[in-house]
Amino acid sequence: MIRGFSWWLALALASQAQAWELTLPTENRAIFSGDPSDFYMYTDRNFEGVKSQPWTAGQYGFVRDQKRTAEGIILTKFHEGLDIKPVKRDGQGIPLDLVHPISAGTVVHVASQASQSSYGKYVVIRHDWPEGPFYSLYAHLMDTRVSVGAKADSETVVGRLGYTGEGIDRVRAHLHVELNLLLSDRFEKWHAPRFQTPNHHGVYNGLNLVGIDLARLYKERQADSSLTLATFLTREKVHHKIRVPAKGKFPLIARYPFLLKQAAPSQPTAWEIHFNQSGIPLAVYPSTVPTANPVVTWVVPSKTYHAYYTRGRLTGSGSSAALSSSGLSYLSLVTGQF
Numbered sequence: 001m002i003r004g005f006s007w008w009l010a011l012a013l014a015s016q017a018q019a020w021e022l023t024l025p026t027e028n029r030a031i032f033s034g035d036p037s038d039f040y041m042y043t044d045r046n047f048e049g050v051k052s053q054p055w056t057a058g059q060y061g062f063v064r065d066q067k068r069t070a071e072g073i074i075l076t077k078f079h080e081g082l083d084i085k086p087v088k089r090d091g092q093g094i095p096l097d098l099v100h101p102i103s104a105g106t107v108v109h110v111a112s113q114a115s116q117s118s119y120g121k122y123v124v125i126r127h128d129w130p131e132g133p134f135y136s137l138y139a140h141l142m143d144t145r146v147s148v149g150a151k152a153d154s155e156t157v158v159g160r161l162g163y164t165g166e167g168i169d170r171v172r173a174h175l176h177v178e179l180n181l182l183l184s185d186r187f188e189k190w191h192a193p194r195f196q197t198p199n200h201h202g203v204y205n206g207l208n209l210v211g212i213d214l215a216r217l218y219k220e221r222q223a224d225s226s227l228t229l230a231t232f233l234t235r236e237k238v239h240h241k242i243r244v245p246a247k248g249k250f251p252l253i254a255r256y257p258f259l260l261k262q263a264a265p266s267q268p269t270a271w272e273i274h275f276n277q278s279g280i281p282l283a284v285y286p287s288t289v290p291t292a293n294p295v296v297t298w299v300v301p302s303k304t305y306h307a308y309y310t311r312g313r314l315t316g317s318g319s320s321a322a323l324s325s326s327g328l329s330y331l332s333l334v335t336g337q338f
């Protein structure tokens with residue numbers, strides 16, 4: 001009897017470790033309603049002298065900085081998170097919404113000095129999911145109410161929605177929330193020679209965190225609560241492929257084994273990495289092609305500059321592309337070759 005029970009308990013605990021919940025971080029639930037302008041905070045746009053306040057710019061993706069190009073008007077600035085509107089304010093217009101983790105996890109970073117980042121006051125929570133560690137980030141907080149190392153779940157109050165950080169005021173107060181992969185656990189070594197300014201955030205600097213499409217994840221997990229991150233990411237469109245020489249370890253694959261789509265020899269010649277437009281590594285394949293330096297092997301053809309579609313990481317146009325210096329620098333963070 002006892003044995004039977006402990007077997008059942010072990011099985012129940014194992015399946016619990018696999019299952020994870022995804023909830024909204026504030027009381028604003030309008031992402032699932034008919035009017036997305038109730039969910040997303042607008043930005044103040046001025047394009048060719050025409051002022052507007054598009055809610056669309058609060059979404060995840062290439063939603064900001066319009067440019068007129070050979071392919072029409074395109075949006076070139078990438079927004080890595082969702083800007084969620086407050087639903088409660090006091091008489092002075094101060095937002096009152098409390099912020100909760102989007103899933104259970106461990107608090108790994110609390111940035112309580114608003115001036116040390118464009119995120120203002122922010123908190124990062126690690127989620128140990130079957131595909132590896134994912135990191136949710138809550139920015140522009142009025143205050144932070146958790147400490148590093150604490151366990152947190154959907155009941156925990158991370159802080160209060162606010163307007164700390166760059167380019168934001170009381171009227172546009174919102175929660176900026178991201179869900180990320182972590183690129184490198186040696187981030188500080190990468191950062192030091194490349195920036196004059198100090199890094200106050202260790203590996204939890206925004207440059208080291210790659211945001212995935214959290215809005216799409218909410219919607220697809222609502223339709224299928226067993227959807228895995230690996231499957232979710234295979235639905236992202238490959239925008240370019242880069243082949244890099246294989247040197248030593250590839251720590252990103254060790255952290256996210258699902259990225260490796262084909263068994264690799266113990267010392268492959270090269271890797272081919274598939275990226276989406278915003279730079280999320282989607283897939284890695286071992287390659288037998290000798291490669292001295294990173295090379296773009298394929299790109300979605302474009303009539304205008306690839307730079308507009310890739311946050312400036314690729315140069316060229318048409319079906320030819322090369323890595324810009326920022327593209328090379330970013331790639332080194334992805335591969336760990338720095």
Ligand SMILES: [Zn+2]
Binds near residue numbers: 079081082083176
């Ligand atoms: Zn934002």
